[in-house]
Amino acid sequence: MKLFSLIALVVLFLAVPWIIPVPFFLHLIIMVLMWTVLGAAWNILGGFAGQVSFGHATFLGAGAYTTMILYLKLGVAPWFGMVAGGVVAALIALPIGFICFRLRGPYFALSTLAVAEIVRLVALNWESLTAGPVGLLITTLPDVSFRGHPIDWESKTPFYYMAVVIALAAVLATAIMSRTRMGAYLLAIREDIDSAEAIGINTVQARVSALSLSAFLAGVAGGFYAMYLRYIDPDAVFAISLSVEMVFIAVVGGLTTVFGPLIGAIFLVTLGETFREHFLVGHLIFYGAFMMVAIRYMPEGIWGKLRLLMSPQR
Amino acid sequence: MRARRADGAHAIPNAGMETFVQSMVSGILTGSLYAMIGIGLTIIFGVMRIINMAHGDMVMLGMYGAFWAHAAWKIDPFLSILIWIPGAFILGGITYRFLLRKIVPGGELNTLLYTAGLSLFIANLALLIWTGDYRTIKLPYAIMPLRPFGIAVPIPLAIAFGMAILVTAGLYWFLVHTDTGRAVRATSQEPEAAALMGVDVERITIVTFALGTALACGAGVLLAPSLYLYPTVGEILVAKCFVIVVLGGLGSVPGAIAGGLLLGVVESLGAVYVSVPYKDGIGFVIFLLVLLFRPSGLFGVGKS
Amino acid sequence: MALLEVKGLTKYFGGLRAVHDLSFQVNAGEILGLIGPNGAGKTTAFNLIAGFIRPTAGHVLLEGEDLVGMKPYAVTRKGIARTFQIVKPFKKLPVLENVALAAFLRFPSRAEAESHAKDVLERMGLSQKLAAAATDLTLSEQKRLEIARALATRPRLLLLDEPMSGLNPTEIDQATRLVMEICRGGVTVIWVEHVLKAIMNASHRVVVISQGQKIADSSPQQVVNNPEVISAYLGKRSIEHVVC
Numbered sequence: 080m081k082l083f084s085l086i087a088l089v090v091l092f093l094a095v096p097w098i099i100p101v102p103f104f105l106h107l108i109i110m111v112l113m114w115t116v117l118g119a120a121w122n123i124l125g126g127f128a129g130q131v132s133f134g135h136a137t138f139l140g141a142g143a144y145t146t147m148i149l150y151l152k153l154g155v156a157p158w159f160g161m162v163a164g165g166v167v168a169a170l171i172a173l174p175i176g177f178i179c180f181r182l183r184g185p186y187f188a189l190s191t192l193a194v195a196e197i198v199r200l201v202a203l204n205w206e207s208l209t210a211g212p213v214g215l216l217i218t219t220l221p222d223v224s225f226r227g228h229p230i231d232w233e234s235k236t237p238f239y240y241m242a243v244v245i246a247l248a249a250v251l252a253t254a255i256m257s258r259t260r261m262g263a264y265l266l267a268i269r270e271d272i273d274s275a276e277a278i279g280i281n282t283v284q285a286r287v288s289a290l291s292l293s294a295f296l297a298g299v300a301g302g303f304y305a306m307y308l309r310y311i312d313p314d315a316v317f318a319i320s321l322s323v324e325m326v327f328i329a330v331v332g333g334l335t336t337v338f339g340p341l342i343g344a345i346f347l348v349t350l351g352e353t354f355r356e357h358f359l360v361g362h363l364i365f366y367g368a369f370m371m372v373a374i375r376y377m378p379e380g381i382w383g384k385l386r387l388l389m390s391p392q393r
Numbered sequence: 394m395r396a397r398r399a400d401g402a403h404a405i406p407n408a409g410m411e412t413f414v415q416s417m418v419s420g421i422l423t424g425s426l427y428a429m430i431g432i433g434l435t436i437i438f439g440v441m442r443i444i445n446m447a448h449g450d451m452v453m454l455g456m457y458g459a460f461w462a463h464a465a466w467k468i469d470p471f472l473s474i475l476i477w478i479p480g481a482f483i484l485g486g487i488t489y490r491f492l493l494r495k496i497v498p499g500g501e502l503n504t505l506l507y508t509a510g511l512s513l514f515i516a517n518l519a520l521l522i523w524t525g526d527y528r529t530i531k532l533p534y535a536i537m538p539l540r541p542f543g544i545a546v547p548i549p550l551a552i553a554f555g556m557a558i559l560v561t562a563g564l565y566w567f568l569v570h571t572d573t574g575r576a577v578r579a580t581s582q583e584p585e586a587a588a589l590m591g592v593d594v595e596r597i598t599i600v601t602f603a604l605g606t607a608l609a610c611g612a613g614v615l616l617a618p619s620l621y622l623y624p625t626v627g628e629i630l631v632a633k634c635f636v637i638v639v640l641g642g643l644g645s646v647p648g649a650i651a652g653g654l655l656l657g658v659v660e661s662l663g664a665v666y667v668s669v670p671y672k673d674g675i676g677f678v679i680f681l682l683v684l685l686f687r688p689s690g691l692f693g694v695g696k697s
Numbered sequence: 698m699a700l701l702e703v704k705g706l707t708k709y710f711g712g713l714r715a716v717h718d719l720s721f722q723v724n725a726g727e728i729l730g731l732i733g734p735n736g737a738g739k740t741t742a743f744n745l746i747a748g749f750i751r752p753t754a755g756h757v758l759l760e761g762e763d764l765v766g767m768k769p770y771a772v773t774r775k776g777i778a779r780t781f782q783i784v785k786p787f788k789k790l791p792v793l794e795n796v797a798l799a800a801f802l803r804f805p806s807r808a809e810a811e812s813h814a815k816d817v818l819e820r821m822g823l824s825q826k827l828a829a830a831a832t833d834l835t836l837s838e839q840k841r842l843e844i845a846r847a848l849a850t851r852p853r854l855l856l857l858d859e860p861m862s863g864l865n866p867t868e869i870d871q872a873t874r875l876v877m878e879i880c881r882g883g884v885t886v887i888w889v890e891h892v893l894k895a896i897m898n899a900s901h902r903v904v905v906i907s908q909g910q911k912i913a914d915s916s917p918q919q920v921v922n923n924p925e926v927i928s929a930y931l932g933k934r935s936i937e938h939v940v941c
Contacts, residue, residue, distance in 0.1 A: 110662070127500070131502055131505070131506075140557060163456070181684075181685060184502060184686055185444045185499055185501055185505055185686060186639070188505065189444075189635050189636075190680075190681060192632055192638070193632070193677035193680050193681050194677075194681070196629075196632065196673070197676060197677050197678060197681075200670065200673060201472035201672040201674075203670060204668075204670050204671060280652065297400050319628050319629070319632070320625075320628070323509065323513065326506070326509070327509075327510070327513075328635070330506055358521065358523050360517075360520045360521065360524070361517040361518070361520040363513050363516075364513070364515070364517035364518055364520075365518045366513050367512070367514030367516075367517060368510070368512065368514055370506060370507065370510025371492070371507055371510040371511060371514065372505050372511065373510075374499070374506055374507040374510065375495065375496060375507070377590055378499065
């Protein structure tokens, strides 16, 4: 019975573009899925490891620019570029972690924000690499076919499937990680970093690992962002507001859970994007409101709360 | 996301003593307002041990308060501070009493996230109500700058500077010469000892938060005639002011003043001698360096 | 060879001298009591041995290997575990998870780690509380959890930092018996304590620290009658009232 419903769900997911071929609806789902990846990425470092970062846009932007530059200058197909974007993001995470992990709690958060701002300014001014404020634009995506059918990049459908794949990968990565020893160690670090050291956990290595995975996923999402929106500039991909949105989606959804980011994205992105369609500005008002309500009444997040309510006792 | 000068001042590329002094003066003027915002932030941290991410949005509210007082009621923005500072004090008190009070016991990180939510809420509400159009306040007496000793000093900034000094002096008097003020300082250094000595910590907390908010709003009012106003200015401001507060030592008022002035000067000099686009980043680079090598701030006092 | 040898351990915090030229040995199978007036430097000594702070000078030799410069997790991996004076459990995690996390060091598989954790918790008398959140335990239970967590890393040497503070007399007796049992189980113990009755009764040897320096290093009986020790604790008055 369980297997059947799982298969049914998978089929449903795959069939969405045919069931509801409305472009805005598909755009909404694509955004939800993309932000699920970003929220999941943040959740690994901010949720599981308890290291609250306000500068994760750095990795999103790194992935976006890597993908764009590889495609525009070297002709590397964006789906490979996305993976490269993730790798580049994970690499720049290493020196960032080296600097920022010396600090704790709110100081760590502020330092990540400082780093993100510095990176944004560098991207804005290193024009030979990034074209600065002018940004980078994809005019035509690769001429490829899938099983004999040429891919129509004007339609949302190919992007939908790509988004499903990366969202699935992100959720799966979180699920697998949470079951490993490393996952358990991260939760210990989240609770009390000194005690974690005292029981033999190499907390620096653990945090760096979490950061690398987190940065990789954010970088991949950044690459997708670049491909989907086809235009990026430093203020679009390195903005503080993007970092903040990632935090909010993860927290409102439910930190340290596997599905929290998905739930958070469903709530916040749907409301936000729909609002943005009609009012153009101010859509983050929902993020703010949800965050305040969550911290006050449901610090474990929407999904966290649901899980508590659904579990038999305890 | 950079606060832009409405008077259009640019960095002038020819070097020389005049340019240096000019940029020092600009830096100190702007820095005094950074300092005022920073003082509010630092006393809130000192007493409540929380990072108030919505602080920058309080500045924004002050800016718009001044703008609307001028646009709707024809009140000179600098006079409107008489309305807005008490108003902000009350707003701060209400914010603490009805929103923050139950959140603070949940810990530093929870409060940080909550105030981040509050910040987003306020900024986006402002975006909805007042739109994202840049606003400016045009004052008839502010068109030509003063030129003492040949240094261009925009009048609104000069007035702002003067009033910021007055406010800071008033605050200093309050902290040193009144019972409540002394209680604020005591609680900011040792909350438990202060409670044992009979300080009503709850009352001091609400006073401090209200005071911090009033300072932020006041600085916003003073800055309004000198900047382009837009609703999301709080975002970058709060980041910069945390740089100040951490550099000066969390909880230290003199540290915030020094930090604010320093940031103003560094940004101003940076715009001239390094490059205009990177000037916003200089503060952050220094911030990171200080955090790494002198975690207690440039002037000591902070907590690690 | 002694299991642990501390040689010339010195730590300055700025101008403040916390520990000065501290040297002592601990032999395998011993319970070494570490006592001294408040602020004498006992917890600092623990932090130095366990790697939480770096000494200004001196060596910490575990069977001849110098541990100075190692991070705390590496020291734990070498076989020295510690408890904290003010307990630091993983508050929101269940009791079993608290200890399993420590057991992971020697038992990488979850099943084995949990099994080992259960054994240790049983020895500490906490079998009934496996699913409880650490923060829901009584103080005495939290102290036992703290010890269980340290023991789960299979240490050769256990550093106990004031495990008795805050306990009532019955609990103190239980805890004393527990410490002796841990020692019988093959773990060497260095024990900082203020409850002198307990530590004097259970320790094989006692080291007394005052103002960062060692002022005595002998059997409990000898230490009790040592005039320097008495004056360090109580001015010139007798120590009789403190030890029953």
